[in-house]
Structures are given as C-alpha cells and as structure tokens.
Amino acid sequence: MTGGAGYIGSHMVLALRDAGEKAVVLDNLSTGFRWAVPEDVPFVAGDFGDEDLVSETLARHEVTAIAHFAAKIVVPESVADPLGYYHNNTAKARQLIECAVDAGVEHFIFSSTAAVYGDPDHNPVTEDETLKPVSPYGRSKLMVEWMLQDTAKAHPLRYAILRYFNVAGADPQGRSGQSTPNATHLIKVAVQAALGHRNGMEVFGTDYPTQDGSCVRDYIQVTDLAQAHMDALNYLRSGGDSITCNCGYAQGYSVLEVIDVVKNVSGVDFPVRISGRRPGDPSAIVAGNARIKSTLNWQPRYNDLKQIVQQALDWERRLHNRKAG
Secondary structure: OEOOOOHHHHHHHHHHHHOOOOOOEEEOOOOOOHHHOOOOOOEEEOOOOOHHHHHHHHHHOOOOEEEEOOOOOOHHHHHHOHHHHHHHHHHHHHHHHHHHHHHOOOEEEEEEEHHHHOOOOOOOEOOOOOOOOOOHHHHHHHHHHHHHHHHHHHOOOEEEEEEEOEEEOOOOOOOOOOOOOOOOOHHHHHHHHHOOOOOOEEEEOOOOOOOOOOOEEOEEEHHHHHHHHHHHHHHHHOOOOOEEEEEOOOOOEEHHHHHHHHHHHHOOOOOEEEEOOOOOOOOEEOEOOHHHHHHOOOOOOOOOHHHHHHHHHHHHHHHHHHHHO
C-alpha cells in the first residue's frame, strides 16, 4: 500500500495484520512515520510516483491488490498550490495505475474524498450526487476516480473508490493515531488545544447557513474506515464489480458542537477564536452510507463522538510522552 506510514494507512496495516494478511508499505515519510509501521511489515522508502521502484516492489512482493493512501490533503493549501496537488495527487496516481496494469494487479482501493461533491444540494449526500468539487484538492481526487473508471473498462482491473468524510480518532488499542504535527483535522487541533499543546484554536466562519453558523461535517472513526477497506478488499476478491462508496456515519456535527464535546470530554475550557471563512470549505456535508452497508456489509463499531474524542485525547498524550521521552 502507498502511504502506509501515515494516519489512515497505518490503521489499514494494523487491520491487515490483525486479519493475518500480508502487507508491504511504500511511503516517502513526508508526513508519515517509520515507527508507525510494525517491524514485521516490509517497508519500502520511496515515492509512489517512482515507476521503477513501484514496479520492482509489485513484482518482488507478488502484489495482487493496491490500497492507495498517499496524497496531499489540505484544502486551503490546495487552493494556494493547485499545481502541486495536481502533480502529487493526480499525475503520480496515473503512473501508479499504469504500474498496476503492467504488473497484472487485479484490485485497486483508492482513497477518495467527500470533497468531490463540493457544496452538495442534498444531505446526506449519496454517491449519485452531481460531482462539483470546489477545491483543487477535490478536483485532483476526482480526476483519479475518472482514470480508474476508464482504466477498468480497458484492462482487467477492478477498483473500490472510497470517499472519506472527516476521519478522526485513533486505534482503540493505542497502536496508532493522527501523528502529523501540523495536522489540520478539527478534532486533532481541538485536542491539542485542550492539552495545552497549542494556544487555543480558530473557527473558520460562523456565518454559514447551519444551525449555529459553523460548518457541519460527518466524522468517521479511523478504525471503522480501515475496516471499510478490508470489506472492500474482500468484496473485490469475491468477484464484486468495481464500486464507489461513501465512508461516513450519515450524521453531522457542527464545528462548534465538536469543540464543545472536546471541552466536555477533556474538562478543559480552552480559548476559541472566530476567524473568517476559508476558501474551499462547503457549509455542510454528511455521508449517505446505505451503499457501503448493503454492498460491502460494512458495520461501524465506533460511531460515538465522545469515544472518538477520548481516543484522540489518549493518542495525543501518548504521542506527547513519546516526544518527551
């Protein structure tokens, strides 16, 4: 898998190991961590855009399925650096898909995003909603979806496109979590503020057409998301057709609601500053998840915002102690 030393990829590694599966990780460690990959899992340091390295890795490890996690993911950054996002997320993905076809890889699981919907007309949003991404990040991911769809028509490659909503929490056993120092995920930032690892936090916009004026998002626990990948892999292996699924709980929380939960769970009333809107942020987006439940038989286990926040707090403390040690 690509990006297996990162936040979501490392949880997929754990899910594969727990299931007795073999995995090999390719990661350039630009945002991931070598220690996030267990020592008994083969690790290849490098970029997924390096065709020679990818081809060699696929052949050496006799890879039959690829889970592609590696990507740049910060919406405001994509607005400021669109070409960087199209290069990393789209152009390199084309090379990766070509390597997969050349190596005879049968199954491809792609980390896509709810950002492909832009600001949807309906919530919860289904997979059949009109796709109108408003950021280069969302567009860069949608282009890869199109490439996979076209490639699957021309070659014996079947895919699962998983459109993530807002990923949060940490491994319930404390083995991995969101470790990127400057991560922009709301729960990560709020937890750092609660623990005093940053001086409060900002809320970007309170004038949206939502119940309290702040953006509404669907937060999916990261181990549940890793399980969605396992379910997708099993579905493809059993002969399932290529599929696109939302990954979320069909439940939305506003930014201010999430902050209140973090304050309540942590017991800390940290400062919150109100700032203007960020470019590329839709007002509300919540996942319709009927397809993933019915077709992949996905059964979430951690759909509890307080539990997700507690996991994030526990992981942040463990991460802080690791650095201090």
